Amino acid sequence: MSAPILWVLLPGLAGAALLLVRNRHPWPGVISGGLSAALALAAVFLQPGEAFGIGPLQMTIGTTLTVFGRRFVFLAGDSGLLALIYGVAALWFFGGLALRAPGRFYPLGLMMTALLVAALAVEPFLYAALLVEMAVLVSIPLLAEPDRRPGFGLLRYLIFQSLGMPFVLLAGWMLGSVEVIPERELLFRQASVLLGLGFSFWLAVFPFYTWVPLLVEESRPYLAGFAVSMLTTVVLFMMADFINGFTWLRGNAGMYQVLQIAGAVMVVVAGVSAAFSRKLQRLFGHVLIAENGFALLAMSLRSQAGMEIFATGLLPRLMTLALFALGMGILTNRNVRLDLPDLQGLARRFPVSAGVLVLAVFSFGGLPLLGSFPVRQGLYELLAGQNVNLVFAVLASTAGFLLAGFRMLAAFIVGGSGGEAEAEGDLERLMLLAGTLCLVLIGLLPGPMLRGLLQVLLAFPNLR
Amino acid sequence: MSLVQTLLTVIPSALLAATTATILLGRRWRYAIIALGVQYLIVFWLAQQVLPFGLAAVKLVSGWMAAALISTSLPGGESLEEEDPAPSWLVFRAVAAGFVLIVVASIYPAVATWIPVDTEILLGGCILIGMGLIQLGMSTGVPRVILGLLTVLSGFEVFYAALEDSVLVAGLLAMITTGLAVAGSYLMSLPVRHEEAG
Numbered sequence: 001m002s003a004p005i006l007w008v009l010l011p012g013l014a015g016a017a018l019l020l021v022r023n024r025h026p027w028p029g030v031i032s033g034g035l036s037a038a039l040a041l042a043a044v045f046l047q048p049g050e051a052f053g054i055g056p057l058q059m060t061i062g063t064t065l066t067v068f069g070r071r072f073v074f075l076a077g078d079s080g081l082l083a084l085i086y087g088v089a090a091l092w093f094f095g096g097l098a099l100r101a102p103g104r105f106y107p108l109g110l111m112m113t114a115l116l117v118a119a120l121a122v123e124p125f126l127y128a129a130l131l132v133e134m135a136v137l138v139s140i141p142l143l144a145e146p147d148r149r150p151g152f153g154l155l156r157y158l159i160f161q162s163l164g165m166p167f168v169l170l171a172g173w174m175l176g177s178v179e180v181i182p183e184r185e186l187l188f189r190q191a192s193v194l195l196g197l198g199f200s201f202w203l204a205v206f207p208f209y210t211w212v213p214l215l216v217e218e219s220r221p222y223l224a225g226f227a228v229s230m231l232t233t234v235v236l237f238m239m240a241d242f243i244n245g246f247t248w249l250r251g252n253a254g255m256y257q258v259l260q261i262a263g264a265v266m267v268v269v270a271g272v273s274a275a276f277s278r279k280l281q282r283l284f285g286h287v288l289i290a291e292n293g294f295a296l297l298a299m300s301l302r303s304q305a306g307m308e309i310f311a312t313g314l315l316p317r318l319m320t321l322a323l324f325a326l327g328m329g330i331l332t333n334r335n336v337r338l339d340l341p342d343l344q345g346l347a348r349r350f351p352v353s354a355g356v357l358v359l360a361v362f363s364f365g366g367l368p369l370l371g372s373f374p375v376r377q378g379l380y381e382l383l384a385g386q387n388v389n390l391v392f393a394v395l396a397s398t399a400g401f402l403l404a405g406f407r408m409l410a411a412f413i414v415g416g417s418g419g420e421a422e423a424e425g426d427l428e429r430l431m432l433l434a435g436t437l438c439l440v441l442i443g444l445l446p447g448p449m450l451r452g453l454l455q456v457l458l459a460f461p462n463l464r
Numbered sequence: 465m466s467l468v469q470t471l472l473t474v475i476p477s478a479l480l481a482a483t484t485a486t487i488l489l490g491r492r493w494r495y496a497i498i499a500l501g502v503q504y505l506i507v508f509w510l511a512q513q514v515l516p517f518g519l520a521a522v523k524l525v526s527g528w529m530a531a532a533l534i535s536t537s538l539p540g541g542e543s544l545e546e547e548d549p550a551p552s553w554l555v556f557r558a559v560a561a562g563f564v565l566i567v568v569a570s571i572y573p574a575v576a577t578w579i580p581v582d583t584e585i586l587l588g589g590c591i592l593i594g595m596g597l598i599q600l601g602m603s604t605g606v607p608r609v610i611l612g613l614l615t616v617l618s619g620f621e622v623f624y625a626a627l628e629d630s631v632l633v634a635g636l637l638a639m640i641t642t643g644l645a646v647a648g649s650y651l652m653s654l655p656v657r658h659e660e661a662g
Contacts (some may be wrong), residue, residue, distance in 0.1 A: 068632040130636040137643040141650055150651050155609050158647070159600055162613050165640075166620040170579070173627050190578050 002062035003048035015110030022103035033093035080455030126172020153214025167198030213285030225325030266293030271397025316371035344415035374446035484595035526638035530645035592619025610648030
């Protein structure tokens, strides 16, 4: 048994098999969630390449799987990444179970996760672009609603994600040619431009971001939240892996400046748009864009502390997104329109969902004592040492999200019919409250809650 | 450059310009699918100059499979458009296509400094990518977006065939081509959107 078989082939095949029983609620959700949780636990306890014992038996999980001369490799340092990705996937699948998400969510979600994990394992690294594109194609039936024609958001998503692939592949080829071509400087510059374009398409960097709010609006918010957050999180890992793998890229100060500007522009654009959003789905889309911007800002700090902020920010990021999406999913399941004017008095009808939605936006806005606050504070502190103006711009944009949160709060508690509470289901309420507790605990005890995430950085030894 | 060499460079490029223009300007989906099939034949012709015959054939087979898959899901009528476009539609697209071809002809020597491949392959790839991008930029319907994406990716495949001859890459690219067609077919098979209440 090798690690790629365990963490790529097994979930991929399980996903394909689940397609056959996708409508037998709740089994696809239970199996997907259970398998993802088991794989996350396996990543915590079983290190690829290191021996472990079960009673008298001594076993080792191999690190490598070779396919057509190319290798899929997981080393012991990748365990943190695998645990995080499958742990988060399990969270989304169990959330989907509570929400009674459509049957297609579980098999396609599991296959998408397996493909994205494969993209992190493949060597040479340039092949990752092809696997990301395959994950995007798998996500299309997940995001398209079977009862209506796809809108511009889904088509733009497909276009922009597909256009990212050629740029990254060409950049990978250029980087592989460095050894045999004498004009290295020119080649590095060209490869940087191509890489920058490729990752910009994938991460919805300004101006390629318009599809995100549209996609969330057109698709089911929970499914869109899963697909976009998983995809962009793995692409961020790929980006870190690129920077980790190439000395010239790590030593290139200009690249870090570009990352910083791109990240700040994403946060500013998303913050301003969020302040004027009247639809929760669009607000969620802007949160997704700004989260990627914050991740780029953390990576742009060019220091161990910056990477630690990037790693520790992953949990609040994914928790906030999952909670926000779950809250919206619960409302859409009950045919509640997610426009602010239609949500008046929501706090009386769906008290837990309304509270969680507001809390998620406030947490994202960096309100003290909530999940994102400790990470944001650290980021602002370090960023201020490099560029104070940028910190002011980012802070002002974050205020846009807080403003959106206050508008939501006002709409939820004011007006409305004041009818009886319709209330969420028990499982839904349990998931919402557990997630909220987690967000508050991260805010109150960031050290113990987030320290484990630093294991993710073991996959990028040159960036630590 | 001898006359034969010049012809070998010009003929595939001219054919690609014709097929991409047919897809961009044509309103009947049958012509678009035929043009797509011919396009993959020329992609195969260009690829087999730099790849082993078997690997180049993979591109042809996957391209034709993609064309076949799309054709099974296209609307029952003749037209690729949901509504009849205005007469200026054709003129506008033709002018845009002309501009793209002029731009491609003028920039492909500069592209050669980034991607050092034969002129024939470079020109063919640039035409496919340029015309595919203009198709993507001017279309909102699923069939045209999928045709545009397939055109752009086939242009990239032409370039990449000259740079990388890996079996795994060829296989994965073929899977992406057919996957894109499958995704497109699925999207085209969905019913027309009904406006939400209110």
